[in-house]
Amino acid sequence: MKDVSFGQYYPAESALHRLDPRIKLLAVILYIVGIFFIRKFAGFALIALFLLVAILVSRVPFFKVLKSVRAVLFLVLFTVIMSVLFYSTKTEEPLWQWRFIKIYEQGLINAARMGLRLIFLVLGPSLLTLTTTPVELTDGLESLLKPLAMIKLPVHELAIIMSIALRLIPTLMEETEKIMNAQKARCASFDTGNIFKRAKALLPILIPLFVSSFRRADELADAMDSRCYRGAKGRTRMKVLKLRFRDFVAAFIMLALFAAILFLRYNWFGWSFLTVLI
Amino acid sequence: MPIKITDLNYVYSKGTPFQKIALSHVNLEIADGEFWGIIGHTGSGKSTLFSHLNALTRIQSGKIEIDEFTLIGNGGKKPKRKHRPDYKALRARVGMVFQYPEYQLFAETVADDVAFGAKNIGIKGEELNSRVKSAIEMVGLCYDDVHARSPFDLSGGQKRRVALAGVLAMHPKILVLDEPTAGLDPRGKREILDLITKIKETLCPTVIMISHNMNEVAEYCDKIAVMAGGELKLVSTPAELFSQTELLQSLHIEMPGVTALSCELNARGLNVSRSVLTEEQLVEEILRAKGAGI
Numbered sequence: 001m002k003d004v005s006f007g008q009y010y011p012a013e014s015a016l017h018r019l020d021p022r023i024k025l026l027a028v029i030l031y032i033v034g035i036f037f038i039r040k041f042a043g044f045a046l047i048a049l050f051l052l053v054a055i056l057v058s059r060v061p062f063f064k065v066l067k068s069v070r071a072v073l074f075l076v077l078f079t080v081i082m083s084v085l086f087y088s089t090k091t092e093e094p095l096w097q098w099r100f101i102k103i104y105e106q107g108l109i110n111a112a113r114m115g116l117r118l119i120f121l122v123l124g125p126s127l128l129t130l131t132t133t134p135v136e137l138t139d140g141l142e143s144l145l146k147p148l149a150m151i152k153l154p155v156h157e158l159a160i161i162m163s164i165a166l167r168l169i170p171t172l173m174e175e176t177e178k179i180m181n182a183q184k185a186r187c188a189s190f191d192t193g194n195i196f197k198r199a200k201a202l203l204p205i206l207i208p209l210f211v212s213s214f215r216r217a218d219e220l221a222d223a224m225d226s227r228c229y230r231g232a233k234g235r236t237r238m239k240v241l242k243l244r245f246r247d248f249v250a251a252f253i254m255l256a257l258f259a260a261i262l263f264l265r266y267n268w269f270g271w272s273f274l275t276v277l278i
Numbered sequence: 279m280p281i282k283i284t285d286l287n288y289v290y291s292k293g294t295p296f297q298k299i300a301l302s303h304v305n306l307e308i309a310d311g312e313f314w315g316i317i318g319h320t321g322s323g324k325s326t327l328f329s330h331l332n333a334l335t336r337i338q339s340g341k342i343e344i345d346e347f348t349l350i351g352n353g354g355k356k357p358k359r360k361h362r363p364d365y366k367a368l369r370a371r372v373g374m375v376f377q378y379p380e381y382q383l384f385a386e387t388v389a390d391d392v393a394f395g396a397k398n399i400g401i402k403g404e405e406l407n408s409r410v411k412s413a414i415e416m417v418g419l420c421y422d423d424v425h426a427r428s429p430f431d432l433s434g435g436q437k438r439r440v441a442l443a444g445v446l447a448m449h450p451k452i453l454v455l456d457e458p459t460a461g462l463d464p465r466g467k468r469e470i471l472d473l474i475t476k477i478k479e480t481l482c483p484t485v486i487m488i489s490h491n492m493n494e495v496a497e498y499c500d501k502i503a504v505m506a507g508g509e510l511k512l513v514s515t516p517a518e519l520f521s522q523t524e525l526l527q528s529l530h531i532e533m534p535g536v537t538a539l540s541c542e543l544n545a546r547g548l549n550v551s552r553s554v555l556t557e558e559q560l561v562e563e564i565l566r567a568k569g570a571g572i
Binding site: 010011012178179181182183184185186187188189203204205207208211212 | 295332334366373374376382383385395399430445448
């Protein structure tokens with residue numbers, strides 16, 4: 001259980017780690033939008049190259065980033081297989097046929113595109129969480145959402161809820177492990193019997209976990225109260241986010257990538273597109 | 279049969295930036311019928327070491343023999359089939375009481391909770407009832423008063439006793455306690471320790487207690503093991519250990535209160551022994567010294 005890297009921040013000294021979290025968040029949003037604009041494989045090659053460089057810069061080991069794909073591997077395979085099997089068209093001869101199953105070239109291309117899209121969708125954000133601490137992330141999010149406070153959205157409260165939740169994940173994991181060990185020491189087994197038996201076997205873990213979560217929440221509320229926490233009003237920050245030169249460089253690179261993607265999408269040879277602009 | 283730990287090593291989060299050596303080359307033999315105290319600072323590896331004893335932590339390298347059970351490490355992977363003893367039988371033999379055991383309570387009634395472990399090892403019917411009843415009585419609670427109550431309605435000290443009873447109902451022969459007195463008031467501490475002594479005499483001959491409190495260890499234990507930085511620094515008896523002032527300083531171990539007091543008296547010229555471990559001994563020593571002076 002200790003090896004589960006949830007929130008999965010990977011500590012290292014790198015340019016990517018030092019970037020302003022707001023820029024990183026916006027970059028990831030742009031990256032995701034960009035992925036949906038890609039149709040040609042050249043576009044995927046471009047984004048793969050971008051990701052490769054980003055990973056190299058971040059000094060996070062490759063397998064750490066790739067590990068995040070494992071979580072969605074089933075989804076990717078399922079999507080790819082389904083879209084190969086159920087693609088049908090009248091304009092093309094099937095490449096291969098067996099009874100009602102027909103496989104078309106276009107179907108394979110579509111499936112590959114879908115699979116790549118999913119994989120890239122996971123890789124980008126996981127690089128974000130690998131290089132940004134949860135606290136930075138919520139700070140960034142709060143700062144980005146600040147304009148919404150004008151329409152009475154409790155931005156600060158949402159951010160603090162999120163950071164408390166993130167903060168408590170490792171604690172809860174630790175607690176779960178402790179309780180599991182305590183019940184195992186009393187010879188409980190969690191992986192035998194049918195599904196109902198297994199579900200029932202979880203009760204000795206879940207009940208103490210709930211009890212201690214409520215206790216912890218109570219204590220935390222008291223601790224915050226006693227340090228005069230009153231919500232966002234009049235609250236200052238210890239680490240004030242400030243855009244630096246490198247953040248502008250990163251933003252520029254990201255915009256350039258996005259432009260290049262649009263470019264590839266709407267105009268393969270490109271130059272005529274430029275003349276329209278001019 | 280004794281417990282024999284041979285060259286035990288353990289590394290947390292191997293191969294990541296968070297890698298941390300928790301145990302290195304630990305060798306330890308514990309004979310039947312002994313009361314061991316394990317001392318050491320937070321993070322010295324005490325808890326890791328003892329969670330190996332009933333196979334809750336998988337051995338990475340090394341070997342542990344407990345009675346007829348043998349656990350052998352396989353480099354952090356699942357042990358080979360022939361090195362996988364009957365874990366349930368092992369866990370029933372080695373009763374493990376964790377820190378703040380009251381947080382493991384879950385059942386609707388105290389009796390159900392106490393019965394949980396015994397039920398899991400296949401005890402049924404009349405035998406189960408009598409075990410539950412005797413375990414609850416053994417920890418100093420009144421069976422008729424508490425057995426039908428919810429464990430969440432009890433006081434902190436009572437909850438801890440119920441949790442202890444839950445382990446005792448499995449009739450372990452070796453009892454491992456991880457800071458059994460943490461968070462209790464002085465009176466509660468003493469009660470729990472007296473309880474453990476009673477349990478040692480009646481049910482479970484070998485007791486291993488992890489503790490931060492030198493007074494407890496000095497007063498109750500026969501043998502002491504000192505852990506620091508994942509290594510077993512030394513094994514000794516309380517009288518021997520606490521009379522070596524320089525050694526204690528080099529290991530950053532505090533003296534028990536009475537021992538410190540007797541050393542102070544000795545330094546001020548009263549002829550009392552420097553290796554006093556209990557209050558009674560100190561009183562005797564002072565009376566003897568005073569009597570000799572008259």
